[in-house]
Amino acid sequence: MSLIPGLFSSDMAIDLGTANTLVYIRGKGIVLNEPSVVAYHNKDGKKQVLAVGEDAKLMLGRTPGSIEAIRPMRDGVIADFEAAEEMIKHFIRKVHKRTTFSKPKIIVCVPHGATPVEKRAIRNSVLQAGARRAGLLSEPIAAAIGAGMPITEPTGSMVVDIGGGTTEVAVLSLGDIVYARSVRVGGDRMDEAIIAYLRRHQNLLIGESTAERIKTSIGTARMPDDGRGAVMTIRGRDLLNGVPKETEISQAQVAEALAEPVQQICDAVMQALEATPPDLAADIVDRGVMLTGGGALLGDLDLSLREQTGLSISVANESLNCVALGTGKSLEYEKQLRHVIDYDS
Ligand SMILES: Nc1ncnc2c1ncn2[C@@H]1O[C@H](COP(=O)(O)OP(=O)(O)OP(=O)(O)O)[C@@H](O)[C@H]1O
Ligand SMILES: [Mg+2]
Numbered sequence: 460m461s462l463i464p465g466l467f468s469s470d471m472a473i474d475l476g477t478a479n480t481l482v483y484i485r486g487k488g489i490v491l492n493e494p495s496v497v498a499y500h501n502k503d504g505k506k507q508v509l510a511v512g513e514d515a516k517l518m519l520g521r522t523p524g525s526i527e528a529i530r531p532m533r534d535g536v537i538a539d540f541e542a543a544e545e546m547i548k549h550f551i552r553k554v555h556k557r558t559t560f561s562k563p564k565i566i567v568c569v570p571h572g573a574t575p576v577e578k579r580a581i582r583n584s585v586l587q588a589g590a591r592r593a594g595l596l597s598e599p600i601a602a603a604i605g606a607g608m609p610i611t612e613p614t615g616s617m618v619v620d621i622g623g624g625t626t627e628v629a630v631l632s633l634g635d636i637v638y639a640r641s642v643r644v645g646g647d648r649m650d651e652a653i654i655a656y657l658r659r660h661q662n663l664l665i666g667e668s669t670a671e672r673i674k675t676s677i678g679t680a681r682m683p684d685d686g687r688g689a690v691m692t693i694r695g696r697d698l699l700n701g702v703p704k705e706t707e708i709s710q711a712q713v714a715e716a717l718a719e720p721v722q723q724i725c726d727a728v729m730q731a732l733e734a735t736p737p738d739l740a741a742d743i744v745d746r747g748v749m750l751t752g753g754g755a756l757l758g759d760l761d762l763s764l765r766e767q768t769g770l771s772i773s774v775a776n777e778s779l780n781c782v783a784l785g786t787g788k789s790l791e792y793e794k795q796l797r798h799v800i801d802y803d804s
Contacts, residue, residue, distance in 0.1 A: 470565070488787065492780075498522070498526060531546055535570040536581075561591065568596045568785075571640075597636060599629030601782045602618050602620040603629070607750065607761050607775075615735065619764075621724060625641050627643065648720045650671050681714060688710025690709045721763060724754075748764070748773070752773045
């Protein structure tokens with residue numbers, strides 16, 4: 460413990476994700492990692508926050524009329540400002556021990572494609588939540604730093620961050636972005652694809668949580684070699700007679716369901732390669748491509764990308780934490796990264 464508490468800054472970094480929000484405190488690392496969900500209780504026409512994060516996620520899809528569970532972030536940006544602000548405030552309060560009188564400086568990462576309006580909304584939410592200063596850092600830069608890539612060197616690095624809402628493909632060199640593109644395809648789209656597949660092929664209606672469980676347990680980007688792969692028992696509602704039903708889904712079926720979002724991710728990588736200046740493209744051939752984000756954990760996605768691009772593909776260690784770790788490190792290396800942290804737009 461510090462003898463002079465005021466000396467220890469509690470500057471923070473926040474990865475405000477579509478699926479998960481992570482908070483990093485300088486000198487401590489990641490101190491919070493919770494789903495980006497807020498649950499409200501509607502009482503006499505007034506909304507009251509009932510739960511945030513983990514507790515609220517359990518309520519998604521299971522709420523009675525008086526309770527509403529909201530995901531404030533959609534497609535990587537704030538879709539519900541009020542809920543986003545509540546969520547940020549709640550998480551900051553949870554980790555910010557008021558041992559100092561100073562308000563923290565907070566760096567938040569934002570998708571590369573975020574508009575000025577979206578950026579202002581995120582900045583204002585953080586300032587409202589009690590930050591002294593709010594800096595914004597582009598998500599692909601954070602992801603690459605978090606994955607340990609040598610982004611400040613004069614060499615091309617390609618990072619593909621596959622989150623819940625978006626996939627961001629970027630080529631970085633000398634500490635900044637040479638090319639970046641954000642496509643609104645990620646884990647959520649994969650879940651939706653599984654729901655649509657089961658509705659169409661098995662007349663079965665399942666919820667988002669079940670779809671996510673199928674994806675994380677047996678999800679795969681490639682047809683299994685034996686044409687069927689592992690099998691999972693699932694429950695949902697039979698659309699023909701309306702009653703609950705138990706059935707099975709095979710890995711081959713999941714691969715078929717996920718073919719379209721997987722192809723969209725591959726296409727985004729191919730487009731990035733085509734748009735990359737030749738010398739940097741040569742570096743990428745040498746060094747390969749780094750995948751980060753939760754979507755990078757989809758079974759055989761790396762293999763599928765390797766087959767389509769011919770490049771070597773790696774999945775970052777702690778891929779779910781890369782963006783938060785990278786944003787956190789930017790607090791420590793602020794001098795070197797001054798040009799990419801935006802404090803006032
Ligand atoms: N093993 C897995 N296989 C496939 N998908 C996974 C796996 N583990 C987690 N995911 C998915 O990863 C997504 C969450 O990833 P991540 O936390 O990187 O997103 P996010 O940062 O919240 O979203 P975004 O960056 O788009 O705002 C979810 O859709 C989740 O279902
Ligand atoms: Mg993310």
